[in-house]
Amino acid sequence: MEPSPRTPLSPQQRETLQAELHREWQGIRFLTELAEITPYECDGLVAFSQLPLGVVLPETEAEVQTVLRTCMRLGVPVVPRGAGTGLTGSAMPTPDGIVLAMAKFNRILEINPQARTATVQPGVRNLAISDAAAPHQLYYAPDPSSQLACTIGGNVGENSGGVHCLKYGLTVNNVLKVRAVTMDGSIIELGGAAYDSPGLDLLSVFIGSEGMFAVVTEVVVKLVPKPRTAQVIMASFDDMGKAGDAVAAVIAAGIIPAGLEMMDGPATRAIDNYLNIGYDTRAEAILLCESDGTPEEVAEEIGRMIAVFEKSGAIRIQVSRNEIERLVFWSGRKNAFPAAAQLAPDSYCMDGTVPRRHISTLLRHITTLEEKYGLKCINVFHAGDGNMHPLILFDNQAGEWPRAEAFGADILEECVRLGGTITGEHGVGVEKINGMCVQFSEAERETFWGVKFAFDPGGLLNADKAIPTKNRCAEYGRMHIPRGTMKFPELERF
């Protein structure tokens, strides 16, 4: 069970279809002019783009129902889109399909401080929820780097994480309920206020489904109390292996830091050169390790963290003495990507995971790949959960993109070989669809298709994303070594 290949429409057929959709959708904003639709040709993965047949911007749930019913009847593929900040092309248009942009669903419907929930429309920005909850000393925990711009609908689609997900969980741990419209126009509600859903837990499988199941029209999220205080430790190491061991040792000591991030030497030097904030430029690795809670809890936990880092051979340990210093310590981490822009005209951000104790193995492998591909790569990542973000530096104008792309794929396959995964928090989209052939067996991929069709039997919703077809994997397999021994060779908690 998987979708059949589609025959491309002729220019004449496209025009006829556009005209028909304009007739069907009178009163609904529907864009088909080149200048209007060009901004929708890609998402944050700018290397892949595709012009859609048109872009529809519904304003009500009833309009979403109308749009989807029409597309179902006419067999038009649909790609739902939030802010378009995704990094794997999940919101890239499907050929001859429409983009369903949810930008107008931007209202916060309720903040309930007693129940600690917010009910919002999918086009609400991640950070706007925390802003609205701030008067009640509450906030929405998942904090992807794009949180100023990205929307909660996109977060649901990608199961977004962030710096604090180690302690506070991913989107799936912070969403209570989703209301959505399926391709046939039905309304479904998944999850609810109870700890466990009766029947199958469709909410969890929905979160992270990359727009392949249904179009979200309402989300109920958990709000959590703002920690009373927070402090961060910045620890330098003269060896990446020691820093990796320190990460494993913190977790083994039973500490769950609010954030635990690592930067390698080249990243540290690039950042300090850019911001000049006194990062330890001799270091081969820097850890940022945060504690939050009551002042007593934080003091106790910071003490335990320092003991671990001392024992792991840190060459310099600083603890933020106030809120301003804490933000300065973090500012380097948060500006790593702009800093990288000083080093090369273009960069390609990867996203994979490895078991914590293999972090330094992967970093060493990346060093050998730098030689193989003749490109530099700097590393700034979520060490606590083994979620790596190698940033490959290249020059598109100089024709280096194909090498950067191959470099990235090589890193991800090494992640799988080390017992990790091809994606940590950015999803699969179009970028990593071949990686899915490496990560999963045919039986598992068939189950994915089955679940996709349970929600979308016609296979019209974002059907060319995230799950590869059997043919695609066969083709990819002919070019690469077969799967088999590569998958999860070791069972280990990250």
Add this chain to the structure above:
Amino acid sequence: MEPSPRTPLSPQQRETLQAELHREWQGIRFLTELAEITPYECDGLVAFSQLPLGVVLPETEAEVQTVLRTCMRLGVPVVPRGAGTGLTGSAMPTPDGIVLAMAKFNRILEINPQARTATVQPGVRNLAISDAAAPHQLYYAPDPSSQLACTIGGNVGENSGGVHCLKYGLTVNNVLKVRAVTMDGSIIELGGAAYDSPGLDLLSVFIGSEGMFAVVTEVVVKLVPKPRTAQVIMASFDDMGKAGDAVAAVIAAGIIPAGLEMMDGPATRAIDNYLNIGYDTRAEAILLCESDGTPEEVAEEIGRMIAVFEKSGAIRIQVSRNEIERLVFWSGRKNAFPAAAQLAPDSYCMDGTVPRRHISTLLRHITTLEEKYGLKCINVFHAGDGNMHPLILFDNQAGEWPRAEAFGADILEECVRLGGTITGEHGVGVEKINGMCVQFSEAERETFWGVKFAFDPGGLLNADKAIPTKNRCAEYGRMHIPRGTMKFPELERF
């Protein structure tokens, strides 16, 4: 998409099929004698029973593959079974089907204290995992009341909770990976060590699938450090409403107790009469509220809890002064069901949820139902997450079962009306299958079937459990008020 009704086999056909299976499964233990198969006619829901065609007890994953392939080829329904402690009939045999008992899969394959994981076979008892991890000061958190007997395979099937799930989560929050065999004999692996699964999160939807998807052969669970200390508060209230408000106030204060349980007056008096441990028999409600962690954390949290209970009008507050007193306080809660046996020959344990602030509304409604049905009901439950366990007392010999059953269904429908659910942690099984018609719309139930068929296209695995067919709901709807306004009238975090 849903399974078609099956034509019952004649006695002659049953015998022929049994003989064929014996031939197919030489070397695999396969029971068909009445005396041998009678123990498998029901699970913990003894009111429903059904003799299977036979019971197969494989010892290896290869034997599970053989069994499932044979059943798929011959179209024989399969019901997987753990310890049979489930309370909703999920492991009740299907007519003309076999029971696949996983009792022989009882080995703990690995305890990894560094990674904090245990890799176990599905027939391992819940408590045996914690026993094996104890030398490393680790344990497996979910603690259903049946944890001495129930197995991890059954816990995965039911997404089991327990007294401590408020703080430590359900099975779904504590399982990292599942390995399973599908009906066609394929091996699938779901989840892994990373925080987020690439592609769809099939692990979460698998956990709680009540044996309808595949047969589990291996489970990797998280282990967590044993709290350094724990204390429990026992608070009495002269009014159920005040106790309910106290529960809401604890959570609103930002406290997540390790356990937060409530007993009503009749339950308290029955328990004290049975154990004579000094429970406050004047109370109309008693709360048990536990804190665990470091001694400093516990002291601080117990102080905040006491303040909340005083403000909520508690008439007596006791704090356990040592570990023995803590266990005595809990012993009443843990012996509520044996205590109930003093009050009536039979009891029927319900399982539903309501938003916390409606706890007292539901309890008042149960009081009116006691009159309507002429039966008593006592209440001992997980107040912190609104998970109610009304225990209906009846006398089967006196023909009171049908009244008890109707009483139970009435309670669950009231749960839904109050914005809650028909099951908290016991699953749906056969017991609550009609309730699923009340809880979910037709579009939602069709999606359930679609996901079921993604794993089991032939619909042979436990297909008469958990998800109702359209016909069944239509029939149930003719007897009862229609769904519609009943579903989640209020959005609220429990």
